[in-house]
Amino acid sequence: MDWSRLSRSIDQLLERLFPIQRSLTGGGNRLSMKILQEIIPIKLLEYPAGTKVYDWVIPSEWNIEEAWIKDANGSKLIDFKECNLHVVGYSEPINKTLKFSQLSKHLHRLNENSNAIPYRTTYYEKNWGFCVTGEQYRRIEKANGPLKVFIDSTTDAQGSLTVGELVLPGKSKDEYFVSTYFCHPSMANDNLSGLILTAFLAQIMVNRDVQLCKSWRFIFVPETIGAICYLKHNEASMKAMKGGFVASCCGGPGRLGYKETFMGDHLVDRAIRLVFRDSGIDPIRYRFSPDGSDERQYSSPGFRIPTATISKDKYYEYSEYHTSLDNLDFVNGSQIVEALKLYLGAVEILDKNKTYRSTMQYGEPQLGRRDLYPSIGGGYKVHAGSSNQIEEFQDEVSIISWILFLADGSCDLVTMAERSKISFELIERLSDKLFRHDLLEIM
Numbered sequence: 162m163d164w165s166r167l168s169r170s171i172d173q174l175l176e177r178l179f180p181i182q183r184s185l186t187g188g189g190n191r192l193s194m195k196i197l198q199e200i201i202p203i204k205l206l207e208y209p210a211g212t213k214v215y216d217w218v219i220p221s222e223w224n225i226e227e228a229w230i231k232d233a234n235g236s237k238l239i240d241f242k243e244c245n246l247h248v249v250g251y252s253e254p255i256n257k258t259l260k261f262s263q264l265s266k267h268l269h270r271l272n273e274n275s276n277a278i279p280y281r282t283t284y285y286e287k288n289w290g291f292c293v294t295g296e297q298y299r300r301i302e303k304a305n306g307p308l309k310v311f312i313d314s315t316t317d318a319q320g321s322l323t324v325g326e327l328v329l330p331g332k333s334k335d336e337y338f339v340s341t342y343f344c345h346p347s348m349a350n351d352n353l354s355g356l357i358l359t360a361f362l363a364q365i366m367v368n369r370d371v372q373l374c375k376s377w378r379f380i381f382v383p384e385t386i387g388a389i390c391y392l393k394h395n396e397a398s399m400k401a402m403k404g405g406f407v408a409s410c411c412g413g414p415g416r417l418g419y420k421e422t423f424m425g426d427h428l429v430d431r432a433i434r435l436v437f438r439d440s441g442i443d444p445i446r447y448r449f450s451p452d453g454s455d456e457r458q459y460s461s462p463g464f465r466i467p468t469a470t471i472s473k474d475k476y477y478e479y480s481e482y483h484t485s486l487d488n489l490d491f492v493n494g495s496q497i498v499e500a501l502k503l504y505l506g507a508v509e510i511l512d513k514n515k516t517y518r519s520t521m522q523y524g525e526p527q528l529g530r531r532d533l534y535p536s537i538g539g540g541y542k543v544h545a546g547s548s549n550q551i552e553e554f555q556d557e558v559s560i561i562s563w564i565l566f567l568a569d570g571s572c573d574l575v576t577m578a579e580r581s582k583i584s585f586e587l588i589e590r591l592s593d594k595l596f597r598h599d600l601l602e603i604m
C-alpha cells in the first residue's frame with residue numbers, strides 16, 4: 162500500500178468536499194455522494210420526506226442558495242458564501258428589515274471573544290438564525306441599522322433523504338458493517354474525516370486480490386435520522402449483523418482512541434485491541450455510553466449490534482469541535498491515514514478470523530518430517546503489546562508450537578494471538594501454512 166499517495170488523495174478529497182453545504186437532506190448531500198462514487202461504486206438510495214421510520218418522520222428536504230445580513234447602506238455584514246456554518250441548519254426563509262434587538266435572539270455566538278463560528282441546527286423546530294464570531298456579533302450590534310436579513314432556503318415536502326450503500330459479499334454470509342455520517346456542513350474532523358476514511362477503506366477492500374471471507378457493508382447516512390431510516394428499511398439484514406464500526410472524528414492531530422462496543426469484550430473490541438497492540442500504539446480507551454453517534458441506533462435493544470469507533474480527536478474532546486475551527490488546518494490526509502490503518506487492521510482481523518483444530522490431537526506432530534523447520538532463529542519480530550512493552554524475537558517454530566498447542570478446536574485466531582502475544586498477522590499466516598500441510602482443519 163502506497164500510504165503517502167493515499168494521503169495525498171485524501172487531502173485532495175478534503176479540499177473538494179469541505180466547502181459543500183450538507184445537512185440531513187439536500188443537494189449538497191447528493192453531490193458529496195456523487196464525488197465519492199468516483200472512487201467506489203456506492204449505490205444511492207432516496208427515502209421520501211414525510212415517511213415514518215420507527216418513532217421518527219423523515220423531514221422535508223432542505224436546500225439553501227444564499228443568506229446574508231446587510232447594514233442600512235447595503236454592505237454585507239455576514240455572508241453564507243464565506244462559511245456555510247453562518248446559517249443555522251434547516252433555517253426557514255426570511256426576507257425582513259429588523260432592528261438589532263429583534264435580530265439578536267436569532268444570533269448565535271460561543272462567547273464575546275470567540276473567533277470561531279458555532280455549528281447550530283434547528284431540524285425539528287421551525288426557526289431561523291445566524292451563527293457568528295464574537296467580533297462579527299459586535300459589528301452587527303454597532304452597524305448602521307435597520308438591518309436587512311435574508312435567507313433564501315426551501316423546505317420541500319416532496320423531497321427525500323439520501324443514503325449511500327455499498328455491499329461487498331464474501332465467502333461467508335457472516336456480515337459486518339462500517340457506517341459513517343455526512344450531515345455536517347464545513348467541518349473537517351466531524352465528520353469529513355470519517356466520511357473519507359470510510360470511502361478509502363471501502364476502496365481498499367474492493368481492490369483486494371483475495372476474496373473477502375466475510376461480507377462487508379458500507380453505510381453513508383445523515384446522523385441519527387439516516388441511521389434509523391436505514392435500519393427500518395434493512396431490518397432483517399441489520400439484525401443479522403455480527404458487528405460494526407461507526408467512523409467518526411478520526412483525522413485530528415491528537416491521540417488515537419477507541420470507544421468500546423456496549424459489550425466491551427466483543428470480537429470487535431478484541432480485534433481493535435489487537436490491532437493497536439500489534440501496531441505498538443496505546444490508545445485512549447472510552448467505555449461505551451449511550452451518547453455519541455449512530456452506535457446509539459445500531460446497538461438499540463431491537464438490533465443490539467456491537468458497534469465501536471476508532472477516533473483521532475473524538476467528538477466532545479477537542480476545543481474546535483462543532484465550530485468553524487474544525488477546518489483543514491486541523492485535519493489532513495496523513496492524520497486520517499493513521500486512523501485508516503487501524504480500521505483496516507481491525508477489519509482484516511475480523512475478516513480473516515477463524516477457528517482451526519489440529520489434526521494431531523495426541524502429542525505433537527513431527528515437524529521435521531513435514532519440512533516445517535525453516536529459518537530457525539531466522540527471526541520474526543513479534544510485537545507483544547505496548548501496554549507491557551514486551552518485545553521479543555520468536556522463530557517460526559515457536560509460533561507454530563503455539564498454534565498447534567492452542568488448536569484444540571475452541572480457540573479462534575484472535576484468541577491465539579491474545580494468548581501467545583504473537584501478532585495476529587503471524588498467527589494467521591502460519592496457521593494458513595499449517596492448514597496447507599494438513600496439520601490443521603477448519604472448524
Ligand code: ZN
Nearest residue numbers: 345351476483
Ligand atoms: Zn457532530
